[in-house]
Amino acid sequence: MNKKISYPEAKRLRFPEDEKKNKWLPWLLDAYFVADKGIREAIIKRLSRGERLACAKGCSNCCEIHSTIPVYPLEVVGIYWYVIEKLKGKSRDRLRRQLKEFVLGKPCPFLIDGVCIIHPMRPLACRHFNVFNKPCEKGEDPYYTRRHDVLVPIEKYKNKALSLMLPFHGITQRAKRKQAIKEGYLNSLVQNLHEIDWKKLASRMEGKILGINM
Ligand code: SF4
Numbered sequence: 001m002n003k004k005i006s007y008p009e010a011k012r013l014r015f016p017e018d019e020k021k022n023k024w025l026p027w028l029l030d031a032y033f034v035a036d037k038g039i040r041e042a043i044i045k046r047l048s049r050g051e052r053l054a055c056a057k058g059c060s061n062c063c064e065i066h067s068t069i070p071v072y073p074l075e076v077v078g079i080y081w082y083v084i085e086k087l088k089g090k091s092r093d094r095l096r097r098q099l100k101e102f103v104l105g106k107p108c109p110f111l112i113d114g115v116c117i118i119h120p121m122r123p124l125a126c127r128h129f130n131v132f133n134k135p136c137e138k139g140e141d142p143y144y145t146r147r148h149d150v151l152v153p154i155e156k157y158k159n160k161a162l163s164l165m166l167p168f169h170g171i172t173q174r175a176k177r178k179q180a181i182k183e184g185y186l187n188s189l190v191q192n193l194h195e196i197d198w199k200k201l202a203s204r205m206e207g208k209i210l211g212i213n214m
Pocket residue numbers: 054055056059060061062063129130131134135136
């Protein structure tokens with residue numbers, strides 16, 4: 001008998017007031033929604049083959065060891081916005097200190113007590129990284145040790161998500177967006193999350209520099 005496969009539906013995040021104020025925010029939230037739908041579909045395919053998703057809340061070896069995390073310009077703006085506008089209380093203070101002290105070689109600066117503090121706005125690269133069958137060992141990068149256990153994202157969703165970010169770069173027409181994706185336009189703009197100067201974000205959290213534009 002076939003076991004029923006279940007995996008939570010992807011949900012489009014909603015911040016109605018902020019989306020009215022920030023024209024770019026719905027583009028980013030739509031992009032993440034499409035990406036999450038694609039990830040769900042790819043995960044369900046593998047679950048239905050009898051594989052087990054190893055990723056779970058609290059499992060964070062990947063965030064500790066990955067030092068190359070591609071992030072697109074609109075995603076960086078999204079992180080700035082989320083951190084400045086939405087994070088409150090003790091976790092905000094912890095993050096501010098962590099961003100100030102961050103140096104290359106340390107775990108991701110957004111990892112606090114084994115949890116991604118910007119989880120709703122984590123970049124596409126983090127959303128796409130899912131591992132099957134057994135959790136990563138301390139220090140293991142399954143991309144090298146057992147690539148067959150790493151989820152391969154479905155290309156059409158991945159491209160659609162990238163395409164939805166293009167209006168941020170002034171590329172709005174459908175045909176032009178299609179062409180830009182084909183030519184890998186966004187690849188030329190990608191940054192490594194670990195190499196971004198997050199001290200600037202820490203300063204903005206302290207109110208030293210106003211606004212979220214970098
Ligand atoms: S990628 Fe590996 S370390 Fe990260 S959540 Fe999944 S199983 Fe855990």
